[in-house]
Amino acid sequence: MSNYWGLFETVAGRLAIPGERLIEVVETPPSFQLPLTPPGCRGVFPFRGQLAVALDSNCYGGKVGDSCGNLVVVCSSDSGMVGLPVRKVVRVTKLENLKFLPVTEGQVDKPDGWLGDIEFDGRNYATIELDRMLESLLRH
């Protein structure tokens, strides 16, 4: 379990990302489409001398074509840097300030890589395991 978490609002709901994955939050950069773009990706954008993959909000429950918000959380993953679109940064906070709500039976319609929810300030944030989410893109 990560010691600190980034909490975000997205077009598809609230999202928590483990702190060790977070690199930077930036205003949505222009992205460039490439051929054979995998499902769930919008394109690529240059970031710190490398290419980061711009993900679409449908990766974590949004609909294809949703407006994605004006911020991008750049994260590290086993597949390189990825940018997740968000609308608002709520907080980056220590685990001790959060209540982890594990997966319970009967919870459906959650995005791939979902590990359960984190409660903060009376609101639930879906925790996402990025690499599992990205793997699921390749299966679709």
Place this chain on the structure above:
Amino acid sequence: MRVLFRVGNVGLSLPGDAVAGMYEVDRRELLQAGEEQPCGCVGLLDLASPVEVFDISSVLRIDRGFECSITVLVLDDAAGGWWGIMADRVEKIVAVSEAETWPVPLLWQLFQPVPFDRIEGFSGAMYASCDAARLSVLVRGM
């Protein structure tokens, strides 16, 4: 040299020495070869010997934006002949030294074999650097 061209919203590049010629044509004027026309071939360009012209947008999963006016890039094939691909437009022919380059993102490489080996940046835009032989295999394998 690199030839930078666009299919739909996607930027692609080819080495200059792979491109034997570029022809602006009205796609309605391409000759039709009837049943002998291979899959993906949109018609024949009437050169000294007819050149099969292919639409690469479906194999590269690009939203096509072709108008009637297109540019056909004529490429050398392995057998010493020519084949053509349809582009919305050719943007520039530039020196390689002007390029910023990046490797193809891992997510693309994991997804399926791709006919490009790097991403090139010119003047703030990005282009997938294609290999003509791999494009040919992909197109003819449809």
